Amino acid sequence: MEKFEADNINKQNSRPKVSFVLPVYNTSRFLRKCLNSIINQTLTDIEIICVNDGSTDNSLEILKEYAAKDSRIKIIEQKNAGVMRARQNGIENAKGQYIMFADTDDYAAKTAAEEAYKKIVEENADVVQFRVRLYYGLFSTKSKGKPVTEIVNKENFINKYASHLLGPDYQGITLCMYDKIYKSELIKAAVQQQGDEVYIMTQDRWLNILVFFNPLFNKYVYLNKELYYFRQSNSTTGRYMRYVLETADSMVPRMTQIALEHNCPQQVLFDMHIESVYSFIAFCQMVSAENSKEQTIKLYEDFFKHKHLILAKEFYKNTDLGIWDDLKRFINDTPEQWYEFVEYKTASIPKLVKMKRSIGLIARNVINGKYKQG
Secondary structure (H helix, E strand, C coil): CCCCCCCCCCCCCCCCCEEEEEEECCCHHHHHHHHHHHHCCCCCCEEEEEEEECCCCCHHHHHHHHHCCCCCEEEEEECCCCHHHHHHHHHHHCCCCEEEECCCCCEECCCHHHHHHHHHHHCCCCEEEEEEEEEECCEEEECCCCCCCCCEEHHHHHHHHCHHHHCCCCCCCCCCCCCEEEEHHHHHHHHHHHCCCCCCCCHHHHHHHHHHCCCCCCEEEEEEEEEEEEECCCCCCHHHHHHHHHHHHHHHHHHHHHHHHCCCCHHHHHHHHHHHHHHHHHHHHHHHHHCCHHHHHHHHHHHHCCHHHHHHHHHHHCEECCCCHHHHHHHHCCHHHHHHHHHHHCCCHHHHHHHHHHHHHHHHHHHCCCCEEC
């Protein structure tokens, strides 16, 4: 263990400046590096809430080892209930003025809390987002996407940036929680609103939606500094895709409801359904490579019955799609016709990439308002 000493801070003030919430589940391989990055923050007036989500490895022993030497670490134990339940538990027990997050296979920059806290206080903001570096073992790269550099308030969020959370995650306000610092009262209110509505996939996204559409939200600011290091892994499996589809069937109607309740522009709905199409293409790419023609067509038939896909088709039937032939085929093709289309598109990698970029271009045009409504 790295040598460290917990300062005797915050004895007069019972509320630390920042609470770090760390959900922990079977990450003993990386846990020490994560904890070392948090306990050695240049801002020492913090608390570190570690929620052990029923780990079966030695993660809990490591947590206890660190907690015995640093009084700022608080351990909460719960039966395995998933990362979002662990985050909820941590948020509800956090005492800090502001709340940050870390996944325990990642780590934070040494100055993360200090710089994020300074920015959110100076700007009197509710949410500050900072940059992330993605890394694959020894190899690392900058996170992609065009940041939102202007101040976001209630009005321009609804009219200009709601698509960043309700539609494809291409740029701007991200779906993640580990790249932000939140005002405590705001995120606690979002958790209270969330209640038992926790989805299998895109859990960060749903809580962020509840944060930005919350009546307490007033101001978002971007901090152009790299303060978090995210461990990238390959998790696109058949099981993962099934979870995505099941989640979308529940989330898309809820997101539609939120968009309508807040009078979001029509392009937000257009963009939201584009993500259904994007997921559909990813699903088709996967199943066509792993199954026979007959099996693939049967899977397509099942997929076409998903609620969120039906909603997307109905929406686009009333929309002038212009030159977007791929989207027209998505609406009109039978599973057999779609199979032939996907086979043609995936005959070579360049064609597949072109297809995905086509869908991505639709989304970008939507964000910029370049589509016609019929």
